[in-house]
Amino acid sequence: MSAAELGAVFEDHRRHGARTLSFFLHPVAPGEAPANPFAFDPHNPRFGSDRLYAATQALLR
Numbered sequence: 870m871s872a873a874e875l876g877a878v879f880e881d882h883r884r885h886g887a888r889t890l891s892f893f894l895h896p897v898a899p900g901e902a903p904a905n906p907f908a909f910d911p912h913n914p915r916f917g918s919d920r921l922y923a924a925t926q927a928l929l930r
Contacts, residue, residue, distance in 0.1 A: 870920060872927035879928070892925075 870878075879890070897903045903913045911922040 870917065870924050872924045875921070875924040876928050 879887075892909050897908070897910060897912065903910050906913075906915045907918070909918055909922060911919055911926075913919055913922075
């Protein structure tokens with residue numbers, strides 16, 4: 870998902886009443902894989918987590 874696509878998702882949620890955004894971040898020790906396969910992590914390629922992280926980072930800039 871690109872930053873533009875993610876921005877559209879966030880905007881749609883806002884239009885439907887969302888007022889906050891919350892992520893569960895799972896710190897990972899250097900050189901180790903995330904224990905949670907769904908971890909929102911820039912080094913976790915499973916389920917596109919790394920791309921979603923990058924898109925969110927771009928939106929926050």
